[in-house]
Amino acid sequence: MHIMEGFLPTPWWQAWFAVSIPVILYGIHKMNRLVNEKREILPLLAVAGAFIFVLSSLKLPSVTGSCSHPTGTGIAAIIFGPAISAVLGTIVLLYQALFLAHGGFTTLGANVFSMGIVGPVAVYLVYKAGMKTKLNFYAVVFLATAFGDWATYVTTSVELALAYPAGGALTFAGFMSSFGKFAAVFAITQLPLAIMEGAVSALLFKYVVNVKSDILVEMKVLEDAVVRKLRGTSA
Template identity: 50%
Template sequence: MHIAEGFLPPMQALAWTAAAAPFVVHGAVAVVRQVRESPESRLLLGAAGAFTFVLSAIKLPSLTGSSSHPTGTGLGAVLFRPPVMAFLGTVVLLFQALLLAHGGITTLGANAFSMAIVGPWVGYLAWLAVRAAKLPISAGIFAAMFCANLATYCTTSVQLGLAFPDATSGVIGSTLKFLSIFAVSQIPLAVIEGLLGVLVFRVLQRVAAPELSALGVGARRTTSQVTSELEGNHS
């Protein structure tokens, strides 16, 4: 993740920015609505953003022009839903590009699409699937963090495969090569991130139980409630 500045062809960088923009704008609206309707959730909202910033700032060299690291978006997606994380994740990536030289401005759209959009949605769907199966909340948090991390890197592999197709096997071959390289570092990182997410959530259960209950996260939900929530997200 964190594709470096200037690493993508200009037209592809522009295309990823155009693809990410509607999600980010929608996320900004969702954040404003969340703060207006539930002012008490502002601290948790800030904590979700800070958690993502800190985890995704842990930079491990992976490929030329890219890096491996946790993402931290799965927890925020569970707490506030993926649209909110589309905005928070993009803000995190922007600050990291400006202050830490992680990623870049021209590649912000591509990085946001993988880490702030695809990752949170996949993580959130994993959370819903685990909860629909009536498994413990901790299992749902782990699944959300693990899947959000891996989905981010799968998306990045596709982005890099499109930008640098293999001379013989084309985009598919290049994407598979990137996936195989990322998997070496990313699978254990995703496991660690999932376990860390469970620990952080247990702390939140102790110090912010009323806020979690207000967000509808602390209590076990029925299959019909999960189905209704999915239908609401599509409306």
């Protein structure tokens, strides 16, 4: 991730567009409704988008000519949900493809699906499950964002393995062989990067809880009682 321009053959790059576009359109609908109802949320949307841009632009060398990077989508997924995160991710990926030669236009659908859809969905599900178990909020944020990062790269490995199965023919054995190789390439750098992203995300949420906790309550990220407990206050 990001899959570079022209790397995915037909019909795979078209297929990922077909899967991603409905989610993006739904996310645009949700974002417009949210902004119309809560104009004060615009600065936080901008910050979430900027966070995705900065973290996902930090390309680090992996092996065999590939690279790894954090995704940054976890914060947006927890606050706004996966659909709006997909829109923010699409904007970031489009900008990176246009101005930074990071990713590509034909591979935009695949990159959006892995980083903008699957990753945020994984973050959202882990976060909701973790909060139901009454785990520490910051620990849940750490686990959710780290797992979302890993989910993104597993999905990218799936996309590459489907396009380039071992032996040239798409069979289960060929797919699994290629998937194992792609996943192994990413794992060397992505495992520690995901841990780092989880820690940074937890620290960022600690700051938000201390200075702007009301927005988390309003967006139903946290209950007011949980915020008071985190801040060590009783009122």
